[in-house]
Amino acid sequence: MHDALDNWIADLLDETTTAHASDAFQRWLDVQCQFHDYSARNALLISLQCPDATHVAGYRTWQTEFDRQVSEGESAIWIWAPITAKVCPACGEPKSGHDDDCESDGVPYSEWSSQLRSFKPVPVFDVSQTTGESLPSLETATYGDASGLVSALCAAAESLGVDVSLVSPSEWTHGAARGVCEFPQGHRPSVAVRQRPNEADMATTLVHEFAHGLLHADRTSLPEQSLREVEAEAVAYLVGRQFGLDVCNSAFYLAAWASEDAESVLERLNRIRSVTVSILGAVDDATGLDQRVR
Secondary structure, three states, rough: HHHHHHHHHHHHHHHHHHHHHHHHHHHHHHHHOOOOOHHHHHHHHHHHOOOOOOOOEEEHHHHHOOEEEOOOOOOOOEEEEEEEEOOOOOOOOEEOOOOOOOHHHHOOHHHEEEEEEEEEEEEEEEEEEEEEEEOOOOOOOOOOOOOOOHHHHHHHHHHHOEEEEOOOOHHHHOOOOOOEEEOOOOOOOOOEOOOOOHHHHHHHHHHHHHHHHHHHOOOOOOHHHHHHHHHOOOOOOOOHHHHHOOOOHHHHHHHHHHOOOOHHHHHOOHHHHHHHHHHHHHHHHHOOOOOOOO
């Protein structure tokens, strides 16, 4: 089993490298780079005002950078934008309030450093509030015959120490996410997956979130998010391969998180392999499904 998993990890690395170099990925990456990386405070403000938001930008930015127009009647999402100004290195005042007798007169204004002075509210809009040219997307879904696998994974959740729920689209409150893993204080990890016709993708989403629950429950020593996603998706890829699913699109998911460092999968191989074996064993124990390598 370990030899098979190692071979599949090697396949995943090759596929991720190919995906990263593809034109489709580069087009997607070029667009992602044009969106701001919002602070935690602004991310919270966005989620409170528009829980399903995925890509947010200003009114003019949508027009000039993405050839999209904010739809009539849409309400803006308000966030805080920083206001900076160059300040005198000696007295700390901006040019407008600078004393001509200040000792910094010998330092050219072009060499003054910028300093945060205040914040102002600015309006932004989510892509769902706009129309126009489509944004490039990455195909990350899993396909194939997953008959009974979703049920088998749900049955295995108890022995894995994870609570699980399948949520109808009408009741889903996590935006474009296909699944989430939450860590309620004093309780075991809680996994929720949005229901959809593609059962193969639901199955690997469940595995991805199970991996988060098993690997990342210790909130005091978490690896950075990119490494958490690499670990979880590698586990989903391996379990999907075990059940004969088409999981090649995991390479695009990993390319988005691993950037140039796809080798981070190998660095975390023992953790990935161990959790994969645990999930496969739990499915086998719960349902009696044949786990022989395919």
